[in-house]
Amino acid sequence: GNSVTQMEGPVTLSEEAFLTINCTYTATGYPSLFWYVQYPGEGLQLLLKATKADDKGSNKGFEATYRKETTSFHLEKGSVQVSDSAVYFCALSSSGGYQKVTFGTGTKLQVIP
Amino acid sequence: DGGITQSPKYLFRKEGQNVTLSCEQNLNHDAMYWYRQDPGQGLRLIYYSQIVNDFQKGDIAEGYSVSREKKESFPLTVTSAQKNPTAFYLCASQPGQGQETQYFGPGTRLLVL
Numbered sequence: 170g171n172s173v174t175q176m177e178g179p180v181t182l183s184e185e186a187f188l189t190i191n192c193t194y195t196a197t198g199y200p201s202l203f204w205y206v207q208y209p210g211e212g213l214q215l216l217l218k219a220t221k222a223d224d225k226g227s228n229k230g231f232e233a234t235y236r237k238e239t240t241s242f243h244l245e246k247g248s249v250q251v252s253d254s255a256v257y258f259c260a261l262s263s264s265g266g267y268q269k270v271t272f273g274t275g276t277k278l279q280v281i282p
Numbered sequence: 283d284g285g286i287t288q289s290p291k292y293l294f295r296k297e298g299q300n301v302t303l304s305c306e307q308n309l310n311h312d313a314m315y316w317y318r319q320d321p322g323q324g325l326r327l328i329y330y331s332q333i334v335n336d337f338q339k340g341d342i343a344e345g346y347s348v349s350r351e352k353k354e355s356f357p358l359t360v361t362s363a364q365k366n367p368t369a370f371y372l373c374a375s376q377p378g379q380g381q382e383t384q385y386f387g388p389g390t391r392l393l394v395l
Contacts, residue, residue: 173324201382212286212372212386213325220382258324262382269340270384272324 171196175259175273182249182280190244190276192233192259200261202226202235202242207256207275216244216257249280284309286387288373293392295360295367303358303390305373313376314356315384318342318369325372331356360392368394 176191194202201220205213217226222237231246242259259273286307295301305314313332317325327340331350345364350356360367370391374384 203383205386210389212288212388213374213384214386215383218383269327269330270382274322274324 171200171261171263171271173259173261173271173273175257175276177276178256179277179279182278184251184280184282185248186280188244188246188249188253188278190257190259190278192242192244192273194240194242194259194261196240196261196263196271198263199237200263202233203260203262203270204231204233204242204244205258205260205272207258209255213258249278251280251282254278254280286373286375286385288371288387288390290390291388293390294395295392296395298362300359300361301392303360303371303373303392305356305358305387307354307356307373307375307385307387309375309377309385310353311375311385312353312378314350315374315376316340316346316348316356316358317372317374319372319389320369328358328371367392 172195174193203218204216206216207213217228219226219235225234233242233244256275256277258275260270262270289304315330316328326342328346329348331337347359372389373387376384
């Protein structure tokens with residue numbers, strides 16, 4: 170079955186540091202890949218997505234590239250801000266239809282001033 | 283504004299009691315989902331519904347029940363058979379086939395007295 174593995178947290182960075190959160194996946198076929206963000210006490214929001222190999226998703230300074238050869242979708246940001254403190258979830262959805270979404274366990278990011 | 287609403291924000295359950303969590307969406311989305319989130323774990327799928335009057339069990343359906351009498355509503359009942367109900371419950375919706383992004387409500391935190 171499908172699975173998503175993301176790096177353990179928490180990750181603590183100073184403001185303006187470079188961020189990488191690793192995500193690898195196992196899936197049949199050609200899944201779509203997502204990063205969702207969850208701020209404290211709230212639901213999840215879509216941060217970015219990529220639907221095919223070599224696609225790059227980007228939003229709010231965050232980027233992730235769909236790497237089929239390494240089955241990875243690592244999240245990066247060049248300069249984090251305190252407001253980026255949240256839990257980040259990597260997820261995949263098998264292509265087409267009402268496919269169930271498989272989520273990683275989440276990585277908590279804390280950015281300190 | 284379109285969106286997903288969940289109520290209540292906090293819910294307390296006594297031993298042996300059934301409680302119902304509300305989820306309403308005005309996005310005209312076809313599919314709706316219920317997830318359970320526990321600390322340090324990813325989201326686990328409880329039930330999902332692709333169309334009105336139809337729903338399927340997810341990975342952890344035991345001790346839960348749902349109904350989908352209207353397109354915009356997908357309430358979740360946590361029954362007394364669910365022995366460990368304390369968790370954060372998230373409702374999500376999805377526009378339609380081929381549209382894989384899920385949109386989440388703000389969540390309900392269920393606590394046992």
